[in-house]
Amino acid sequence: MEVKLPTFNSVFSIDCVIFGFEAGELKILLIERNEEPYKDWLALPGYIVEQDESIDDAAERILYELTGLRDLHMQQFHTFGEVNRHPQGRVITVAYYALIRINGQKELRPITQYARKAFWHPVNELPKLAFDHSEIFKTGFNKLRRRLNYQPIAFELLPEKFTLTQLQSLYEAVLNKKLDKRNFRKKMLSYGFLKELDEKQKGVSYRAAKLYKFDRRKYSKIFQNELNLENKGKVI
Amino acid sequence: MEVKLPTFNSVFSIDCVIFGFEAGELKILLIERNEEPYKDWLALPGYIVEQDESIDDAAERILYELTGLRDLHMQQFHTFGEVNRHPQGRVITVAYYALIRINGQKELRPITQYARKAFWHPVNELPKLAFDHSEIFKTGFNKLRRRLNYQPIAFELLPEKFTLTQLQSLYEAVLNKKLDKRNFRKKMLSYGFLKELDEKQKGVSYRAAKLYKFDRRKYSKIFQNELNLENKGKVI
Numbered sequence: 001m002e003v004k005l006p007t008f009n010s011v012f013s014i015d016c017v018i019f020g021f022e023a024g025e026l027k028i029l030l031i032e033r034n035e036e037p038y039k040d041w042l043a044l045p046g047y048i049v050e051q052d053e054s055i056d057d058a059a060e061r062i063l064y065e066l067t068g069l070r071d072l073h074m075q076q077f078h079t080f081g082e083v084n085r086h087p088q089g090r091v092i093t094v095a096y097y098a099l100i101r102i103n104g105q106k107e108l109r110p111i112t113q114y115a116r117k118a119f120w121h122p123v124n125e126l127p128k129l130a131f132d133h134s135e136i137f138k139t140g141f142n143k144l145r146r147r148l149n150y151q152p153i154a155f156e157l158l159p160e161k162f163t164l165t166q167l168q169s170l171y172e173a174v175l176n177k178k179l180d181k182r183n184f185r186k187k188m189l190s191y192g193f194l195k196e197l198d199e200k201q202k203g204v205s206y207r208a209a210k211l212y213k214f215d216r217r218k219y220s221k222i223f224q225n226e227l228n229l230e231n232k233g234k235v236i
Numbered sequence: 237m238e239v240k241l242p243t244f245n246s247v248f249s250i251d252c253v254i255f256g257f258e259a260g261e262l263k264i265l266l267i268e269r270n271e272e273p274y275k276d277w278l279a280l281p282g283y284i285v286e287q288d289e290s291i292d293d294a295a296e297r298i299l300y301e302l303t304g305l306r307d308l309h310m311q312q313f314h315t316f317g318e319v320n321r322h323p324q325g326r327v328i329t330v331a332y333y334a335l336i337r338i339n340g341q342k343e344l345r346p347i348t349q350y351a352r353k354a355f356w357h358p359v360n361e362l363p364k365l366a367f368d369h370s371e372i373f374k375t376g377f378n379k380l381r382r383r384l385n386y387q388p389i390a391f392e393l394l395p396e397k398f399t400l401t402q403l404q405s406l407y408e409a410v411l412n413k414k415l416d417k418r419n420f421r422k423k424m425l426s427y428g429f430l431k432e433l434d435e436k437q438k439g440v441s442y443r444a445a446k447l448y449k450f451d452r453r454k455y456s457k458i459f460q461n462e463l464n465l466e467n468k469g470k471v472i
Contacts, residue, residue: 010287012246012317012328051246051326055317079315079330081248081291090287092248092328094315 010090014059015046017095017140020102021157025122026173031066031115043130047114059096067118068109072098077143085132097140099156148174155214163201163209193218246326250295251282253331253376256338257393261358262409267302267351279366283350295332303354304345308334313379321368333376335392384410391450399437399445429454
């Protein structure tokens with residue numbers, strides 16, 4: 001018995017959930033689509049995978065074409081394959097996510113005609129998104145929350161030098177709850193991966209706060225030991 | 237500008253990494269394929285997603301058809317989309333995994349003609365597998381290792397009543413290293429989710445060990461608090 005692969009009338013796509021943190025708010029990247037029948041729809045940056053590119057390459061290309069951003073460290077987090085998730089046919093989409101520092105990023109500017117504009121939007125008041133993009137966002141956000149517990153991701157969202165208040169407001173934004181200031185500081189400092197700098201916040205008229213840096217070497221050490229039975233526990 | 241989805245000459249598939257634990261050994265489920273050009277190849281249970289089924293449904297159907305197993309709690313863990321991963325064309329595969337107790341499972345018996353047989357194989361001495369299935373297995377195994385640290389998965393692999401020696405040998409098999417017996421027991425018992433039973437191991441001629449059960453209520457409580465800053469730490 002010899003079998004040939006069937007030819008399917010279906011496509012793969014990529015959708016990107018790109019998280020950024022700015023002025024105490026957690027945001028994601030959205031685009032306004034430009035082509036019929038989706039003109040004016042708000043959506044996650046996403047498009048179709050070409051026949052001759054890997055899905056990882058496609059994710060990079062698509063994000064770049066729709067937003068002008070590139071060289072992000074994107075990771076896939078889930079594949080969405082419900083039969084009717086796309087009105088035009090069978091589209092199975094691989095969702096990727098990344099975390100970036102919004103400050104210091106270049107201006108957003110779509111290269112392709114499929115997006116009219118790209119912009120940051122706070123995760124707290126997201127509008128209705130195209131297709132199942134609200135669900136894709138939620139799945140990505142839950143993943144981010146879980147990862148915050150056992151991976152050094154907070155520091156990908158913060159500027160290189162940050163105050164403990166900034167760090168706490170990031171945790172509060174991701175976990176969506178207030179944390180006790182004293183406990184938070186005590187716990188965070190106890191791990192030993194925050195390096196106190198000889199510098200203070202600038203541009204603040206009084207009570208400038210101490211700046212901290214993330215000690216990558218110490219951090220890696222903790223995470224190398226993640227599987228170690230003797231490990232002291234989760235990061236937070 | 238109106239766009240139509242292109243028609244691609246490509247397919248989606250599912251591949252399954254099913255872990256089981258038996259007699260101190262961690263195993264996965266393999267099939268021997270039956271059709272040309274793959275006759276006799278050893279592979280993960282996997283096949284093509286139909287046009288009118290979701291990927292979750294496809295995973296259940298495919299595993300059942302190739303092995304006779306069903307009603308497993310499968311979860312997708314990664315999608316593999318390199319351009320040349322399949323010799324017959326573009327195939328993007330969504331990989332699923334599950335953990336089961338081998339004892340108590342029915343006999344393995346392929347329903348479809350695409351598999352000649354299905355069998356359990358120790359993960360330690362895996363033969364060469366078809367396509368990129370060795371890589372898919374490795375990715376799944378790493379995922380299992382990481383999850384063992386912060387999710388109650390050990391108990392899905394053990395019989396309902398187990399000895400601490402069995403629990404330790406499972407951790408050792410997954411982490412692939414010897415653990416100190418005293419430390420392991422102390423730490424495991426300290427969490428409070430192991431319930432000591434008034435029963436001992438049967439069929440052992442002397443020094444029968446105490447049996448334990450997993451206290452699901454306590455366990456859930458710990459994992460509900462996973463995101464809690466006051467949380468005491470990882471499970472292991």
